[in-house]
Amino acid sequence: MEKNNNKRTLTYWIRKIGASLFFLGYFPFASGTLGSLAAVGGLWYVHSQIGDLHCPERLPLYWGSIFILVAISIYLSSQCKAVFGKDDPSEIIVDEVAGQVITFFMIPISIKTLLIGFLLFRFFDIVKPFPIGTMQELDGGVGVTMDDVLAGVFANISLFLILGGYQLIRSYL
Template identity: 40%
Template sequence: MAQFNLKKFSHFCALGFGLGLAPKAPGTFGTLAAIPFIMMTMTAPLWLQLVVAIAISAIGIWFCEVASRDAGVHDHPSIVWDEVAGFYITMIGAAISWQTLLVGFILFRFFDIVKPWPIKLLDKHVKGGFGIMVDDILAGIFSLLCLQLVLYYGLI
């Protein structure tokens, strides 16, 4: 049984502010922790959204590394900061509405769960904090591209 300490800042963040401790579907619940970041930057210029995405991803490498090392489990299901970064990336440049959030959420969860090539390859072969983060960053990029296509063609 992995041991996390929510009083430790890196653990608290790595666990998606505690949402990753959900008994069922922790990754799905943890993805929701990205919504405050999305809402805070939804009217920001694209360059600032990109900077925030890079910052969330970079600090996430450290959060995930520390939490997984302290728990003694690589990529424990409760560690969900990678989902936070991936969903934030998905929503870059999208006009935020309940429809775009829902479609973006579904797209991101799809790519995160199914892990098509090369996401699955990275997930299996890259370790440490970077390994925890990189597959979800790529799933976020795939989801971002799909969401932008949906928006471009006026499907929502």
């Protein structure tokens, strides 16, 4: 009964639109991948407008963006029970955005890094190696979001090592 009452409020629709990333989460399959692609597209757009995101003067902006995205994801995900009637529905993909943004922290943005970072994030988010999978056991929106945050951290470290290894090998050739 509460679910039907929520449908009539503006708050309900704001939560639903935000959590599903403007209804991309309703795609019939691979909605998480679609949300990740949207995040990568957004990063590419921001990079094309303001340049390098990893330069020192932009670090506070990047950190602030990560903090805000994670907070919004936790809030919206915690509301998913009232909005979607489930604990962790596939329609919620705002957490994918937070994870993808973390993936590219201090990483130079290029087509190559966006592709590799996207694939690494999706790998860690789908496979959920320890301790990523344990994050889902946390309550509410924290559990929904933190597995993607940690997948983003793993993908970031992996991407950093791949790029560093590539540069090292390239310097010897």
